[in-house]
Amino acid sequence: MSIPTPYLLAIGLSAAVAGWMLSGDIVQGGREDAKPATISERKQESDANLFRVQAEIFRSAEHVSVIEVRGSTEASDNIAVRTETTGLMNARHVVKGERVKTGQLICTLNVGDREALVAQRMAELNKAELDFQAAQSLEKSGYATSARLNENRALLDAAKAQLKSAEIELARTSITAPIDGIVQDPYAKAGDMLQVGDVCATVMQPETMTMIAQVSERYIGQIRLGEAAEVATVTGQTRAGEIRYVAPSADANTRTFRIEIALPNSNGEIRDxxxxxxxxxxxxxxxxxxxxxxxSLNDAGVLGVRTVDEDGMVSFVAVRILEDTREGSWVSGLPETVRVITRGQEFVIEGQKVEVVLNTAEARS
Known part of the structure; x- marks a missing residue:
């Protein structure tokens, strides 16, 4: 019985393969003389495939920030002169815009029966003085006791107090300026019925102005009392001011802090x-x-820069921007000297090894 040709071919091929394997001639790497790659050779091959980035050395330097805040001016002394008694206003002795001096008469109220009350209290005081003198004489003569004398002394003291009170009430009808300044609105008119606490006139002192501004919570920790501030108004005046107040708490709506800057204004150029x-x-x-x-941002959305060490290992360092300028961004949070990746940083991650092309320019600071 004859063997089919396909079977004969399969048997022959199997015998040939077996013979080649038994001969020990095994070709490695496509060549008979190929040798296994060493660790050093494999490292060189790996380094040849590293991602290439450009880095630059940066050194820290002292940075002074200047912030700008907007606000408005306000007169340091803007006093509403109020009445201390009730009465019909007889006359206003000043006009709006007039300069007044401390103690100058501004308004006069109807005195009513206040003058009569003063006269009455004066008469009562005179009587009390006579009674006290008589009691003193009787007490010396032995016709009055010391208790009677003390009683008359108390009546005399009460009469003096009542007279003083009546005189003060009469004086309250004449309302004077508490400071030097300029009269402005609001102010009352002759014929107005004024109650205790109503405004007779308003006096503003323009020689010292205050700028009121709001500072972001980002900078408020660096603002100190007594620090200088350069202030410029939209009307063209500039002044060297001084911070005299920093709010201890933030505005609940804006999360900003109120500051006040005192401004000299002897010539009155700056308006309220x-x-x-x-x-x-x-x-x-x-x-x-x-x-x-x-x-750049890391996966957590934190702002920072990617740095690279001498071994080419990438790190991410979070930073805080202090100021943006035309030359770049001033940032804090980096070590004194650092190699920052300036090109290719978006294509590498923390812990990755890269090939570094170092900028040969002098290290920046």
Missing amino acids: GVTAIAKIELPGDQAHLVPASAL
Whole structure:
């Protein structure tokens, strides 16, 4: 019985393969003389495939920030002169815009029966003095007791107090300026019936102005009492001011803090209620000036830069922007000297090894 040709071919091929394997001639790497790659060779091959980035050395330098805040001017002394008694206003002795001096008469109220009351209290005082003198004489002569004398002394003291009270009430009908300044609205008119606490006139002192502004919570910790501030108004005046008040708590709606800057205004050029801008120099601190393009976000959305060490290992360092300028961004949070990846940082991750092309320019600070 003959064997089919396909079977003969299969048997022959199997015998050939078996013979080749038994001969020990095994070709490695496509060549008979190929040798296994060493660890050093494999490392070189791996390094040849590293992602290439460009880095630059940055050194810290002192950075002084200047912030601008907007606000408006306000007269330091703007006093509403109020009545201390009730009465019909007889006359207003000043007009709006007039300059007045401390103690100058502004308004006069109808005295009513106040003068008569003063006269009555004066008569009562005279009687009390006579009674006290008589009691003194009787007590010396032995016809009056010391208790009687003390009683008359108490009546005399009461009469003096009642007269003083009546005189004060009469004086309250003449209302005077509490400070030097300029009369402005609101003010009362002759014939107005004024109650206790009503405004007779308003006196503003223009020689000292205050700028009121709001500072972001980001900077409020660096604002100090007594610090200088350059203030410019929209009307063209500039002044060197001084911070005299910093609010201890933030506005509940804006989360900003009120500050007050005292401004000299001896010539009265700065008006009340004018929009103004203040420049405040913050305390200097060590920071780095890096290109804005070097800033990036990590997977958690934190702002920072990617750095690379001498071994080419990538790290992410969170930073805080202090100021943006045309030259770049001043940031804090970096070590004194650092190699920042300036190109390719968006294509590498923390812990990755990269090939570094170092910018040969002098390290920036």
